Amino acid sequence: MHRVAALALDGLVLLDFGAISQFFGHRHRDPEPENYELVVCTEGGGPVTSACGAAVGGHGDLDVLEQADTVIVPGYGPILEPLPERTASALHAAAERGCRMVSICTGAFALGHAGLLDGRRATTHWAVTADLRRLFPTATVEDNVLYVDDGRLLTSGGVAAGIDLCLHIVRSDFGAEVANKIARRTLVAPHRAGDQAQFVEYGHRPAEPADIDMARLLSWVEERLDRPLSVAEMAGHIGYSTRSFSRRFQAQFGTSPWRWVARQRILRARQLLESSDLTVEQIAARCGFETTVAFRRRFRELVHVSPSDYRRAFRTRSEAS
Template sequence: MTSYPANLPIDAPDRMNVLFIVYPNIVLLDLVGPLQVFTHSRRNALSEAAYRTYVASRDGGRIETNTIVQIESDPLVNWSEARQKPPIHTLIVIGGDGAGEAARDKAFVEQIRILAKQATRVCSVCSGALVLAAAGLLNDRHAVTHWEDCEQLASQYPAVKVEVDPIFIKDGKVWTSAGITAGIDMALAIVKEDLGKPAAIEMARSLVTPMVRSGGQSQFSAELDRQARDTEGRFSRLHDWLSDNIRRRISVDDMADECGMSSRNFSRRYSDVMGISPAKSLEAIRVDRARDLLATTDKSIKVIASRCGFQDDEGMRRAFLRTVNTSPSEYRKQFRLR
């Protein structure tokens, strides 16, 4: 992180300035996840860091987080009123429990509105979307925030087209992300856009992130939901087996055999534990896999349907309409990471 005095000369035109905006009671991981990505991303192994990172708040100084760690910040006036202003490539408003109060701070919101006009790209992590919305920066745009805050964002700012499901959304120059770790996914996607896919993958490898996720993936993890329902792991081996054999035609009898149970007993126990029938659970696993392929590959819908075990592309379309409320083709149009 670089502290920016107002009179610092702009001596690295090839490095992009990323300004993080914070306020009291931010979520620490909302900040440090994307901060880590931008601080260490580079065009290739031999090049210098591609970004110069800064943290600023309304008045500067130490900012409380939702942990014992405090964050040092520069005053926003250094950026909004400095005679020699550094070019802001990416402006990122961080989320936290203090977002609602920050969004009601008219002076703070006005400073962000001014800086957003200078920035090439404007972003929010988690509930930071409330601050962008208060500044009018999300009007008539698709946006997302942490799933717990989507209702508040939609009700307080009806001009915002709130999406509940994606982990991040790009609408023009404005990017918004879902909660907490989704900020890392958004940052990696930005690195991919700025520096190319190899740079994003290398950064993800450095972070030991299992994959560079597309924005079209859901912030609701079906796998975590299954684990939360099946806390004793009675069907965890079955779910692994289903994922490994997703291309196969799988019946309830096949699942019962895998669990060493009769079909009737298996169906009853599975529904009691998981709150959903085995067939519906299998369909959800197939749809999740299809969503990932639609967002991250150029494979045809027919090929994806076959790879995910649907009887045909029409069967996949019907499953999407039931579970995602849209067709595979429309889903790809909205969420494909180009």
């Protein structure tokens, strides 16, 4: 059982907190094993006031962090003010112990005030990245990305980007199959890469009559990942011209259709490496790659290890769990 501790601070952003609760604390009716235990803590153990004024209580005081495997700080309000000394010390001690430290949205400021961003890569909501960079100049603040995985430190952009980071953590811990099952249950996209752009204010991109129906497109693409797929075919399936589809896709998802399909192929490959005994050559063919060399190159580019090393590492981790 992996213990996740959520630290609730005054001005708590409820949507961020809800994502943490859904992915790490929600008890499903499915018969699959429960992989996480979620505990919520506050300084003093009492309730905090959320951004909308509602009170949110915790399971305990900051000593909860001492038993955590992962600590997550959701977004909160007074980001420019230093943390209470006891809270900052508790976060720092958890990191020193080797705990995985995570923030959603403005929660990155809490990690910064605890001294955990020094020399590390991080991100936050696009509207306050300048403040994060100014307050913590030794951090490498990445603009307009969904999330940043810097080893034992993970940070995300605002609001919905926290969902993407939570799914990324589940996928890292328990594999693509488990993460995809949870994504389908939650009715969200199974995977958006961390370097994909955040959604910025609608005034920053041309208005479109309607957004692309991603669920319909994803279902169609998943059935055809073992064959060549062109942008024109995808556009035609949902009734767009190629040019209009490419423009809208880039504006809506922050990446090109071609790159998105490549990531879907690699996601399918990860599932097969985790759950089957197919050879790398067979997996390359089933995921639509013309050659095994091309598959290995793209897999390493996106996952940062070879397919064989990924399979070996995942199965070793699963056996240990």
